[in-house]
Amino acid sequence: MLRQILGQAKKHPSLIPLFVFIGAGGTGAALYLTRLALFNPDVSWDRKNNPEPWNKLGPNDQYKFYSVNVDYSKLKKEGPEF
Numbered sequence: 001m002l003r004q005i006l007g008q009a010k011k012h013p014s015l016i017p018l019f020v021f022i023g024a025g026g027t028g029a030a031l032y033l034t035r036l037a038l039f040n041p042d043v044s045w046d047r048k049n050n051p052e053p054w055n056k057l058g059p060n061d062q063y064k065f066y067s068v069n070v071d072y073s074k075l076k077k078e079g080p081e082f
Contacts, residue, residue, distance in 0.1 A: 009016050037043055044050065 005019060009019060044052075050056075
């Protein structure tokens with residue numbers, strides 16, 4: 001398959017940017033899915049030892065990818081301890 005893509009790129013050099021952007025988009029999507037699977041508090045890989053990982057998050061833990069106006073280091077906890 002890679003040989004065919006390289007052959008097409010040699011025959012039609014105008015396709016090279018298309019292959020680059022498609023590859024970069026696929027790589028970015030794979031990296032984002034990996035980040036969600038490993039660092040999202042909604043995902044529990046170990047149900048036996050940590051059945052509810054979202055309860056261990058403090059008010060100053062940032063789990064969003066990008067936050068516009070919120071400084072998580074200055075937040076205080078509101079609500080009961082579980």
